Amino acid sequence: MPKSLLIISRQAPWAGPGAKEALDIVLAAGAFDLPVALLFLDDGIFQLLANQNGAAIQQKNLTANLQALSMFGVDDVYACSHSLIERGISPAGLAVADVQSLPVEEVRALIDRYDQVITL
Template sequence: MAKSLLLICRQSGGTAAREALDIALAGGAFELPIALLFMDDGVFQLPTAQQPAALEQKDLGANLQALPLFGVDELYVCQESLARRGLAEATLSVPVTPLHGVELPTLLARFDLVMTL
C-alpha cells in the first residue's frame, strides 16, 4: 500500500510553491494518497484574481484548479494564517477545509509522510 503524504505549503510563490503543486499533481496521477495544507504565507496562493505576472511569477491558479482532476481532493488551510493575512475563505479559488491550530497535530498524525515546502 502506498504511503500517504501531506504537503505543507508555507510560501506564497517561487520554486517551493510550484514544487509542492507539481508533487501533488504527479502523485495524484499515480493515485497516491496526497493532501495539501496551506499555512503561513502559503495561503496567498489561494485567493482568486491574482496577478503573479506583475511580480514576474508563474500563475499557479491552473495547477490549483487541476488538483481534483488528479485525485487530490484533501485541501486544508490554517484558519489563523488566513485571519492574520486578512483573507476570507469566501475569496479563495478552490474549496478548502479550514483548520484551527489545535487541529493541526491531528491532521499531521493521519499521514505517513509530511513534507514542508
Template sequence: MSKSLLIITRQAPWSGPNAREALDIALAGGAFDLPIGLLFLDDGVFQLAGNQHSAAVQQKDLTANLQALPLFGIESLYVSSRSLSERGMQLDGLSLPVQNLDDAGLSQLLDQYDQVITL
C-alpha cells in the same frame, strides 16, 4: 498499500520556486494514485487568493495547477485558520474549496498522514 503524504506549502506563489514545487509534487503523486493531502500554511495561503496578477511580479500563475488538483484525485485540501486570519483573508475569497483547520485540527491532521513534506 500506498503511504499517505501530506504536503505543507508555506510560501507565497511569487516568493520563489517552493509554491510551484509543492504543487508539482502533489500533482505527480496524484497521477500515481497516492493518497495526498495539501495544507496551505503561513504565506502559502496566498496561493489560494483569487484574481492574482502574477505577470506584475514576472512570475507564472499557479491558478491552472491549483484547479487541476481535483482532476488528479487530490481533494484533501486544508488551510490554517490562523494563517488566513493573520493575513486578513476569508474562506469565501479563496479560489478552491478547502477545509479550514484551527491549531488543534492541524495537529490531528499531521497524525493522519504517514509522511509529511514541507516546502
C-alpha cells in the same frame, strides 16, 4: 499499500520555488493515485487568493494548477484558519472552493495522520 503523503506549503506564490514545487509534487502524486493531501500554512495561504497575476514579475499563475487538483484525484486540500485570520483573508475569497479550513489544533492532528510529510 502506498504510504500517505501530506504536502505543507508555507511560501507565498512568488517568494521562491517552494509554492510551485509543492503543487508539482501534489499533482504528480495524485496522477499516480497516491493518497495525498495539501495543507496551506503561514504565507502559503496567499496562494489560494483569486485574481493573482504573476506576469509583472514574469511568473506563471498557480491558480489553474490549484483548480486542477480534483482532476488529479487530490480532494483533501486544507488551510489553517489561524493563518487565514492573521492575514485578513476570508475563506469566501479563495480561488479554490473546496479548501477545508482547520483550526490549529486540528492541523496538528492532520499532520499526525499522514505517513510522510513534506514542507516547502
